[in-house]
Amino acid sequence: MTKYARWTFWLVLLAVILGGVVLLSLAVGASGIPVNRVAGLFLSGGSPVERSIVFDIRLPRIILGFSIGGCLSLAGVILQGMFRNPLVEPYTLGISGGAALGVALNIALGLSAVNGFTLPACGFLGSGAVILFLYFTSLRRGVVKLQGLLLNGVMISFISSSLVMLLMSLSSGESLHGIVFWMMGSLGGSDQGLTGVMLVLSLVSLGSACLFCLHLNALALGEEEARHLGVPVERTKKVLFVFCAVLTGFCVSVAGMIGFVGLVVPHLMRRVVGPDHRILLPASFLAGAVFLIGCDTLARTIIAPLELPVGVITGIIGGSLFVYALAKGEA
Amino acid sequence: MLKVSSLSCGYGQKIIISSVSLDIKSGEFFGIIGPNGSGKTTLLRALSRVIAPVKGEVVLDGKNIREVPLREFARRVSVVSQTVPIADMTVGEFVLLGRLPHFGSMQFVESTHDRDVAHRCMELTDSLRLKDEPVAHLSGGERQLAQIARALAQEPRLLLLDEPTAHLDISHQVAIMDLLRKLVRELNLTVAMVLHDLNLASEYCDRLALISEGGVYKAGTPQEVIDYSIIEKVYKTVVVVNKNPVSGKPYVFIVPGDELQKSRNGR
Numbered sequence: 122m123t124k125y126a127r128w129t130f131w132l133v134l135l136a137v138i139l140g141g142v143v144l145l146s147l148a149v150g151a152s153g154i155p156v157n158r159v160a161g162l163f164l165s166g167g168s169p170v171e172r173s174i175v176f177d178i179r180l181p182r183i184i185l186g187f188s189i190g191g192c193l194s195l196a197g198v199i200l201q202g203m204f205r206n207p208l209v210e211p212y213t214l215g216i217s218g219g220a221a222l223g224v225a226l227n228i229a230l231g232l233s234a235v236n237g238f239t240l241p242a243c244g245f246l247g248s249g250a251v252i253l254f255l256y257f258t259s260l261r262r263g264v265v266k267l268q269g270l271l272l273n274g275v276m277i278s279f280i281s282s283s284l285v286m287l288l289m290s291l292s293s294g295e296s297l298h299g300i301v302f303w304m305m306g307s308l309g310g311s312d313q314g315l316t317g318v319m320l321v322l323s324l325v326s327l328g329s330a331c332l333f334c335l336h337l338n339a340l341a342l343g344e345e346e347a348r349h350l351g352v353p354v355e356r357t358k359k360v361l362f363v364f365c366a367v368l369t370g371f372c373v374s375v376a377g378m379i380g381f382v383g384l385v386v387p388h389l390m391r392r393v394v395g396p397d398h399r400i401l402l403p404a405s406f407l408a409g410a411v412f413l414i415g416c417d418t419l420a421r422t423i424i425a426p427l428e429l430p431v432g433v434i435t436g437i438i439g440g441s442l443f444v445y446a447l448a449k450g451e452a
Numbered sequence: 453m454l455k456v457s458s459l460s461c462g463y464g465q466k467i468i469i470s471s472v473s474l475d476i477k478s479g480e481f482f483g484i485i486g487p488n489g490s491g492k493t494t495l496l497r498a499l500s501r502v503i504a505p506v507k508g509e510v511v512l513d514g515k516n517i518r519e520v521p522l523r524e525f526a527r528r529v530s531v532v533s534q535t536v537p538i539a540d541m542t543v544g545e546f547v548l549l550g551r552l553p554h555f556g557s558m559q560f561v562e563s564t565h566d567r568d569v570a571h572r573c574m575e576l577t578d579s580l581r582l583k584d585e586p587v588a589h590l591s592g593g594e595r596q597l598a599q600i601a602r603a604l605a606q607e608p609r610l611l612l613l614d615e616p617t618a619h620l621d622i623s624h625q626v627a628i629m630d631l632l633r634k635l636v637r638e639l640n641l642t643v644a645m646v647l648h649d650l651n652l653a654s655e656y657c658d659r660l661a662l663i664s665e666g667g668v669y670k671a672g673t674p675q676e677v678i679d680y681s682i683i684e685k686v687y688k689t690v691v692v693v694n695k696n697p698v699s700g701k702p703y704v705f706i707v708p709g710d711e712l713q714k715s716r717n718g719r
Contacts, residue, residue, distance in 0.1 A: 125561070334560060339552055342537040345502055349533075350606070351526030351553035396540045399560060 128400040131393070135407040139187075142411050146186075146418040147179050150425065181316045183414055185308045188316075188323035189372045190382055190413025191406040195323075195330055196365040196372075197383030198390075198405045202337040202398060203361050204267055210384035211369035214255065214270070215277030216248045220373040221304060222281040222288075223247025228299045229292045240303075241315065244374030251277055252366040256359075265358045306377035306432030308417045315375055326368055327406050333361060334398040341396065379432045381439030382409050389446055412439070453478040453642050454499065454610060459508035461498045467506060468494045469666050478609075481636045482644040483657030485677075487687050491666040492646045493534075493614055499644065500531045500612050512610070526553035530603035532613040536587070536595040543590070543598045544583040547574055550605030573604040577631060593624035600631065611635070613645035617652060625649070629656045650704045654678045655696065662686060678702035 148156045154171055162175050196211040211217065227243035255277070259270040289300055336357045339347040348354045372379070386409045387401070394404045416434040423429060454476040462468040468491045476482045486492045497503050499510055501517055510517045517525060530550070539546065550573070551566040562570075574580040579597040582590060587598060596616050603611055613632075617625040633656055635641045647653040653660055654674040661671040664686045670677050680693040683704060690712055692705040 331560075335552060335555065339549060341539045341541070342549065346533065346537050348502065348522070349500065349526060349531040350549060351523035353522055391540075397545065 128394070131400065131404055132407070135404060135411065139407055139411050139414075142414050142418070143183055143187075146183050146414050147175050149418060149422050150174070150179060181313055182308050182417065184320050185316045185376065186414040186417045187410040188319035189308070189376050189379065190386075190409040190411070191323045192319075192326060192368045192372050192409075193379065193383040194386035194390075194405040194409025194412075195327060195402065196368045197409075198387040198398070198401055199330060199333070199337065199361050199365050200383075201387055202401075203340060203358060204271060205341065205343070206271070207388065208384075209271065210381075211365060211372070212378070212380060212383065213278070214251075214274035214366065214369070215281065216251050216255075216274075216366050216369045217373045217378055218278040218281030218285075219247040219249075219251030220244040220370055221247070221285050221378060223250075224303055224374070224377075225285045225288045225300045228296045228303065229288045231296065238312070241374040245370050247281075248366070248370030248373060251281075252363065252370065255366075256362070264355055265362065267358065270362070302430065303377045304432075305430030306379035306435075307428075307430055308376055308379075308413075309421070309428065319371065319375055322368075322371060323406075326364070327403065329364070330402050331399075333357065334402055337361075337398040337402075377430075377432065379413065379435055381435045381443075382413055385439040385443045386412055389442065392446060453480075453513060454644070455511040456499070457508050457511070459495075459498060459505050459510060461503050461505045461507075462494065463503065467666070469498065471508065472663075472666075472668055473508075474661055474668065474671065476610075476642060476644050478642055479636065479640050480642055481633060481656060481658045482642070483653040483660045484644065484646045484663060485648075485650060485653050485660055486663030486669075490663045492663050495663065496612055496614050496644075496646050500529065501525060523553045526606060526608075528608055529610045529612060530606040530608040532596075532599045532603050532611065532616055534614045534616075534618055536599050538588050540586070540588070542584050542586055543574070543579060543601075544570070546587050546598055547579070547601045547605050550602040553606055569607065570601075570605050573601045576604065576635075577601040578627075593620050593627070596620065596624070596628055597631075600628070604635070608641070610642045610644065613643065615646050615648055618648060625652060632656070650678060650683070651696075654701045654703065655699060674701055678704060 144156055144159060147159045148154050152174060154175065158171065159175060162172055193211055200209045200211065200214070201207055221244075223243040223246050224240055227240055232239045232243070255270055255273055258273055259266050285300070285304070289297055292300070336347070336352050339350045339352045340354070340357070342350075344354050387405050390401055390405045390408050394400045413431070413435065416438060417431045420429040420431040420434045454474075456472055456474040458471045458473055460467055460470045460472075472495060484492050484495060494503070498505055504518065512520065512528065520528075547570045548562055548566065551562055551570060554566065571580070574583060577597045577600050579594065579601045582594055582598065587595065590598060600616070611632075617628050620628065629652055632643050632645070636643050647657075657674060659672060660674055660677040662669045662677050662682065669686050670682055678693060679702075680691055683689075683691050683693065690707045692707060693702050694705060695701070696703045
């Protein structure tokens with residue numbers, strides 16, 4: 122029973138940390154509101170300005186951070202487990218590259234000026250195209266060849282980033298700035314409806330991913346061994362690949378390229394809670410949410426009232442954490 | 453129990469096994485022997501459903517194995533492969549994975565029964581002492597024990613093994629083979645294994661199938677199969693077959709090339 126007690130402990134601890142980070146994130150910013158006043162706002166009135174700052178500006182951002190941080194690390198855990206390769210992350214597969222290309226095209230053609238909603242739509246179309254391409258090029262007689270999938274994905278990443286560079290060199294001024302800013306990732310300025318969609322999507326995907334936790338545990342032994350344990354390996358691989366790809370496509374389309382969450386968080390969590398996917402999936406989801414909300418809070422407070430792109434912060438903090446964990450693990 | 457009838461299979465266009473027929477009986481210790489590249493492992497992979505037959509069929513308890521659902525198949529047949537997958541988990545967790553085919557469709561945690569079975573299987577294979585060790589830290593022999601414990605946790609009726617004694621020293625070879633024999637006798641398990649070592653096969657197996665160039669060259673008891681003329685023909689090597697003074701089973705002695713030259717010159 123100690124194993125389950127330990128798992129419960131980690132989940133509770135992560136939930137508490139998440140609560141703390143959310144409260145902190147609600148309180149700090151360009152205009153600081155003491156934490157006790159934030160708590161008060163939930164119970165009763167407070168000043169309309171503070172209410173508006175907390176509920177209309179900060180809370181949606183936090184919800185988006187929760188959803189995207191959770192989804193990206195969830196996709197990271199699944200892909201690393203499925204490929205049995207710790208270097209795979211949602212962005213390795215070229216899906217984000219496709220989304221970036223879609224968005225860059227949109228900005229360069231000035232579509233987003235017509236309707237803001239076309240931005241995520243183009244991103245999603247781009248990632249969808251990559252998903253379909255990858256899926257059908259890696260399918261050989263009903264079997265998904267994972268190594269080929271991975272290599273194709275990396276190549277698509279290169280191709281699409283080159284195409285984005287090409288677009289950037291051809292476009293000028295405002296659209297260039299738009300592309301650059303989008304590529305660095307941001308949780309700000311997203312549509313409320315889209316935030317709601319992401320929240321629902323993230324919770325549903327956490328639930329459905331957990332249905333595959335034992336399949337992923339078996340896959341840790343290799344595809345053939347998993348099959349000997351009665352796991353329908355080919356179906357599982359297909360479902361999980363499409364699942365992760367769509368999840369990544371959504372995240373990138375809504376918030377841009379927020380790197381490192383899907384790589385670093387699963388790694389750290391594997392070290393903390395162990396490799397069993399029954400705990401690793403929910404723990405990584407929560408930790409990813411904590412990590413991204415924390416990074417976003419930093420991004421908007423460090424040089425307030427100006428904002429840093431959150432992708433920069435996740436890269437710096439995530440990368441440093443990663444190097445630290447590796448060095449510590451080898452010592 | 454397992455009936456193979458005129459089975460042909462291979463990888464893609466390349467046919468490796470052609471028209472093989474075998475009948476493995478319940479409670480039997482069955483050995484598959486043959487030279488490198490003869491198709492032993494391919495045959496075992498066809499029996500364990502990894503590759504599909506091009507022709508013929510494999511029938512388990514009266515039913516074509518392609519028609520048995522994967523999970524049900526995993527409850528009846530478990531497979532021990534030659535190399536142990538190095539996974540980041542303890543032996544206890546590794547053995548518990550063997551319970552997966554018995555989990556309900558919405559079951560995510562193991563029951564007390566599952567833990568009891570895993571415990572018993574580790575006891576039986578003398579791997580209980582390794583329960584909390586990471587699989588990656590085990591020696592070759594201990595890994596095989598853990599593998600067999602995991603396979604037993606599936607509570608199968610048929611155990612398929614691919615050279616479980618490869619790369620092991622003689623004490624571990626004997627330990628693994630003794631264990632398998634005990635399982636066959638005490639649990640009435642059926643064991644079919646690919647073996648490289650002719651003498652181990654002769655010593656432990658009830659029946660042998662000698663595979664040569666993708667077909668069964670000879671099947672029968674060790675006395676029938678391990679015959680110097682048969683072995684010399686299939687392996688294209690001069691050997692001497694004698695009896696093990698203790699067990700009376702046939703034993704294959706190799707003859708080095710220069711010794712052969714000497715004896716030929718002397719003649």
